[in-house]
Amino acid sequence: MTASPAGHALSVRNLSVEFPSGRGRLLAIDDVSFDVAPGEILGLVGESGAGKSLTGSAIIGLIEPPGRIASGEILLAGRRIDNLDDTQMRHVRGREIGMIFQDPRTSLNPLFTVSRQLTDTIREHRPMSATAARQEALRLLEMVGIPAAAQRLDSYPHEFSGGMCQRVVIALALAAGPRLIIADEPTTALDVSTQAQIMKVMKDLCKSSGSAMMLITHSMGVIAALADRVAVMYAGRIVEIGPVADVILHPRHPYSKGLIASIPSLEQKMARFSQIDGAMPRLGRWPGGCSFHPRCPSRMDVCSTVRPELTEKGNAMMACWLDAS
């Protein structure tokens, strides 16, 4: 955490996001810090409501009001972007940060051709003629692996399958060559065979373009297949962050352990799926101390009173009182 932010594609420093409510403000993201190196894929994993997607929205500056960034800094290649005005931020979106959403079918405007949506995006960020933009659109579609792209350029989104739609979405997110891609559940809405293809497309594109990626998902399987490092989020905080190999093979935080144990495995015959008891508390009902302690199988007295901070444990960092001594 002490490395110079300039070397990182993305640096998030002590980010907190709050929602004003009748009973004061609710912290939905609480003091989150992490970095993503150029070309690196950082997975952000956790249950629904853990604050993964909200972290993504905060970085691209599209938090739904009345939510707002309460404190912290977001640096993109060393430049602060969380305090930019609307117009400046518009040039960051698309141009420097690309975003991929969950459902490709609803992410594309149904009434406009694929080429229109691509060329509009390309020309917004890179001044060029309509013909040049069309050429560029064709190149992008070929890059994301759409067969016979030249014939499909003037098709409408409903004429594509779900997997092809997601390729178009990826092409749109990459249209201006962003240095960071935020992918929010990019494969969740796709069927299993397509998921693998889309994951491969994303991984290849990241490697070839050198873009960093923040991969938001609830699936440890997707993380294992794609990410270099993973951050596990629970109740608005990062509880464990480290290289994928370390975190998946040797999870230390009880919550990460629970998440990984709940992945069904072909090798081990299980009588029933392992699961974490209970559910994540609702926003505003987060318990004191470590938020996970009510569900934690190895809780201690200290857990309910004092909140553990992220501290280094080998290659990874985690926030837990276990073997903290």
Next chain:
Amino acid sequence: MLTFLIKRLAQAGLVLMSVSFCSFLLFNFVGDPVQQMMSATASTEDREALREQLGLNASTPVQFVRFVGNIAHGNFGNSYRLGRPVERLIAERLPATLELVAVAAVFALVLGIAMGLQSGLAPTSLLARITQWGSLIGVSLPTFFIGIGLITVFSVWLGWFPAFGRGDVIQFRWWSTGLLTASGLQSIVLPAITLSLFLMTLVMRLVRGELLEVMRTDYIKFARARGLSKRLIYLVYAFRNTLVPVITVIGLQIGSLVAFSIITETVFNWPGLGLMFVDAIQFADIPVMATYLMLVALVFVVINLVVDVLYLAIDPRLRTGSGGSGAAT
């Protein structure tokens, strides 16, 4: 596309036949035209002769078949009251009504869409609150009340616009227009506003509601995440998605502008079809009423056809199957 049009035209013909038959049945109960046409002192023989001459003694189905047969020959009959061919009467009155409806429709669409966009994009702004509140008045006040109110304020108190009539008109062959004279333009303002107010507020509320819906969709979020300009997102990407339901309602409502013009024309003594129809009712002038109703039905049918074609132009998802399925091969 061609089969679609032919199918639609056949349906249109059926609709027109049914409308004319229903109206014919109803006209049996509107009163006795002979009573109105002859003086009170006329003898029973004279009345019978007239009845025979008008063909009123035949049974309703026979009268109907005669009526349709005549229409097929372009003969809509003579007005009982004025003794002149109905098609002439209608041709004289049609321009006044069509001009009124056209001006009212333009008012309603331009202002309604503009206000709808404004209040949909900035729903908490003061202007949006005012138009939103004002639109309740437009939706809930009856047309005649609005008309009389406008006359009171702008004609009687302020004297800015004439209270009735169409002003001076210029004749082009069979079309008479009031849109090219100063007094004609002045005269059309109040009735057009009166007629358009309901549609205007309807369009506004509809555009606003649709827009609020569309702004929450994923493709608008994605468009914002790609850094597209607000103008492109709102006025092109979002607006076109609001159009399908808006056009449906506009199509239906422009038809009812023609129908509603009866009230507006009565209030402003506007020499159009509506006024003619009201006179015809009072006189049980069956040929005039029947032809007017057929004309209104025709207007509705034509507008529905236009709306269907517009759907195809706006939404590519509806195009598949009725003409090339785009570039997908």
